[in-house]
Amino acid sequence: MTLEAIRYRSGSLQILNQLLLPHETVFDEIRSVRDGYEAIKSMKVRGAPAIAIVGCLSLAVELRGGAGADDLVSFIRESLCHLTSARPTAVNMGRAARELMEFTENESMEKNTEQLRDSVIGWIEEMLERDVNDNKKIGNYGAQHILSGVPRDSVTILTHCNTGSLATAGYGTALGESEWCGRCTRWAHTRPSLRGSPPPSSQTAWQPVVVGADRVVANGDTANKVGTYQLAIAAKHHGVPFYVAAPSTSCDLSLESGRDIVIEERPAVELTSINGVPVAAPGIDVWNPAFDVTPHQLITGGIITELGVFLPSELQAALTGRLTAL
Ligand code: MRU
Numbered sequence: 350m351t352l353e354a355i356r357y358r359s360g361s362l363q364i365l366n367q368l369l370l371p372h373e374t375v376f377d378e379i380r381s382v383r384d385g386y387e388a389i390k391s392m393k394v395r396g397a398p399a400i401a402i403v404g405c406l407s408l409a410v411e412l413r414g415g416a417g418a419d420d421l422v423s424f425i426r427e428s429l430c431h432l433t434s435a436r437p438t439a440v441n442m443g444r445a446a447r448e449l450m451e452f453t454e455n456e457s458m459e460k461n462t463e464q465l466r467d468s469v470i471g472w473i474e475e476m477l478e479r480d481v482n483d484n485k486k487i488g489n490y491g492a493q494h495i496l497s498g499v500p501r502d503s504v505t506i507l508t509h510c511n512t513g514s515l516a517t518a519g520y521g522t523a524l525g526e527s528e529w530c531g532r533c534t535r536w537a538h539t540r541p542s543l544r545g546s547p548p549p550s551s552q553t554a555w556q557p558v559v560v561g562a563d564r565v566v567a568n569g570d571t572a573n574k575v576g577t578y579q580l581a582i583a584a585k586h587h588g589v590p591f592y593v594a595a596p597s598t599s600c601d602l603s604l605e606s607g608r609d610i611v612i613e614e615r616p617a618v619e620l621t622s623i624n625g626v627p628v629a630a631p632g633i634d635v636w637n638p639a640f641d642v643t644p645h646q647l648i649t650g651g652i653i654t655e656l657g658v659f660l661p662s663e664l665q666a667a668l669t670g671r672l673t674a675l
Contacts, residue, residue: 569661
């Protein structure tokens with residue numbers, strides 16, 4: 350059974366507060382865009398697809414409560430702008446904002462306020478369904494690719510960071526491959542904020558590495574949780590295929606290379622203390638980038654999307670015309 354970290358029923362949204370894991374399992378009520386922004390910014394909700402879904406659902410909840418009655422289109426525009434500003438590296442929220450705004454503007458030409466409200470909420474609710482379906486397709490395509498010619502029970506997947514049901518509405522991106530591959534050993538390595546499970550001590554070998562992505566740009570360079578790049582170098586050195594698994598909503602063809610990606614820098618306190626207890630020398634300098642960029646040359650296995658598996662050099666052609674321009 351998939352963990353339901355995002356609980357949505359029309360007019361009500363709850364998210365699993367990831368800041369309290371693994372000690373407590375608490376679902377926080379999200380009643381407004383303000384709550385949604387705060388949950389994203391503070392990392393109660395994490396992972397590129399989940400950020401976009403929770404951001405948009407927070408808007409749906411507030412709209413259901415009657416917000417924006419004076420000027421619905423402006424309320425939606427300002428809300429989406431605010432939500433997009435919460436975290437800069439993952440492209441999914443920005444992409445959803447752009448698509449939803451375009452939809453809103455078109456619909457507003459022929460609908461009254463109440464009708465427009467309903468269609469915008471409907472559009473947002475479909476996002477949830479799309480994400481669950483995309484997860485399945487990513488898992489399916491990835492598993493077919495990874496398992497071709499390899500006995501199923503010999504496959505071990507190494508992943509990095511949060512790529513399961515905490516980061517999406519379904520069972521995840523890279524962890525989805527594990528679901529589809531069946532009897533795989535999974536090793537979820539996490540940093541910088543203490544998530545997931547420790548590596549099994551006997552882990553000595555693996556085929557392939559599969560990671561998620563916060564943004565994949567036109568040449569295939571990929572931003573993902575800091576530490577991904579060094580894993581990609583190690584994989585290359587040892588001849589281990591390295592895959593990125595991400596929905597096309599994480600792809601951004603408007604940027605040519607990874608050099609153009611804005612990398613979020615997180616507060617020092619995330620590294621200098623744990624649950625409020627200092628663990629570093631007072632006053633120490635800290636640089637805390639949340640992500641790094643893996644150059645496309647190191648993505649030797651391919652990029653697994655809901656549309657198929659592509660080499661970095663094929664990505665742009667494969668997605669052109671299928672993604673809205675950013
Ligand atoms: O900074 P976070 O915790 O929001 O990190 C995002 C992630 O979980 C990812 O980097 C992930 O690997 C890609 S999104 C499935």
